[in-house]
Amino acid sequence: AQSVTQLDSQVPVFEEAPVELRCNYSSSVSVYLFWYVQYPNQGLQLLLKYLSGSTLVKGINGFEAEFNKSQTSFHLRKPSVHISDTAEYFCAVILMEYGNKLVFGAGTILRVKS
Amino acid sequence: GAGVSQSPRYKVAKRGQDVALRCDPISGHVSLFWYQQALGQGPEFLTYFQNEAQLDKSGLPSDRFFAERPEGSVSTLKIQRTQQEDSAVYLCASSQGQGAWGYTFGSGTRLTVV
Numbered sequence: 585a586q587s588v589t590q591l592d593s594q595v596p597v598f599e600e601a602p603v604e605l606r607c608n609y610s611s612s613v614s615v616y617l618f619w620y621v622q623y624p625n626q627g628l629q630l631l632l633k634y635l636s637g638s639t640l641v642k643g644i645n646g647f648e649a650e651f652n653k654s655q656t657s658f659h660l661r662k663p664s665v666h667i668s669d670t671a672e673y674f675c676a677v678i679l680m681e682y683g684n685k686l687v688f689g690a691g692t693i694l695r696v697k698s
Numbered sequence: 699g700a701g702v703s704q705s706p707r708y709k710v711a712k713r714g715q716d717v718a719l720r721c722d723p724i725s726g727h728v729s730l731f732w733y734q735q736a737l738g739q740g741p742e743f744l745t746y747f748q749n750e751a752q753l754d755k756s757g758l759p760s761d762r763f764f765a766e767r768p769e770g771s772v773s774t775l776k777i778q779r780t781q782q783e784d785s786a787v788y789l790c791a792s793s794q795g796q797g798a799w800g801y802t803f804g805s806g807t808r809l810t811v812v
Contacts, residue, residue, distance in 0.1 A: 588740075620803075626805055627702070627789060627803035627804050627806055628741070628789065628791075628801075628803040629803070630801065674740050676740075683746065683753075683754055684729070684746075685743045685754065685757075686733075686743070686801070687743070688733075688740030688742070689740050690738075690739055690740045691738075691739070691740050
């Protein structure tokens with residue numbers, strides 16, 4: 585079975601500090617990996633995705649993530665956060681053998697403090 | 699339209715009532731997905747349409763849940779005899795092709811069963 589684990593339910597960080605949101609998945613086969621952001625009372629917005637190629641993926645709003653196949657991880661990073669980055673972040677995977685549906689982690693709430 | 703539109707945005711139903719949630723995907727998008735997001739959790743897959751064909755309904759939690767997309771555009775998720783555990787945000791997403799990497803999510807319908 586496929587699953588996605590987001591290790592931190594909440595991450596508090598001061599403005600302009602770096603942040604890493606952790607994501608691990610359980611699969612021994614090829615995966616497609618995604619990070620989504622959800623602001624209060626809004627839908628999900630795609631931050632970045634890994635389909636193939638370079639393991640370092642750059643997304644919107646200065647976020648990036650690195651696919652590590654040996655550690656089955658896809659951690660999200662930003663070198664300097666802003667107050668406006670306060671939101672909930674979801675890691676998600678697709679295993680094509682199970683169709684093209686996204687399987688989401690439980691989410692990590694990023695709280696940026698001034 | 700410019701985005702995925704869901705209506706109503708909020709719905710309060712008395713236990714035992716039937717509800718219908720509407721999703722207007724982006725014009726021309728072939729694939730349509732429904733997800734259920736309970737409070738404090740990540741979205742969970744419910745069902746998937748390719749045009750008017752419902753190709754995967756493995757995530758529907760019970761036979762009280764029914765989805766349709768009769769003309770391959772607008773979709774309706776119907777929940778019969780609502781229960782308190784049905785309270786959640788119901789998210790719709792559409793994609794131009796068959797791949798999920800091009801998902802656009804709507805803002806969701808928040809269903810509260812009292």
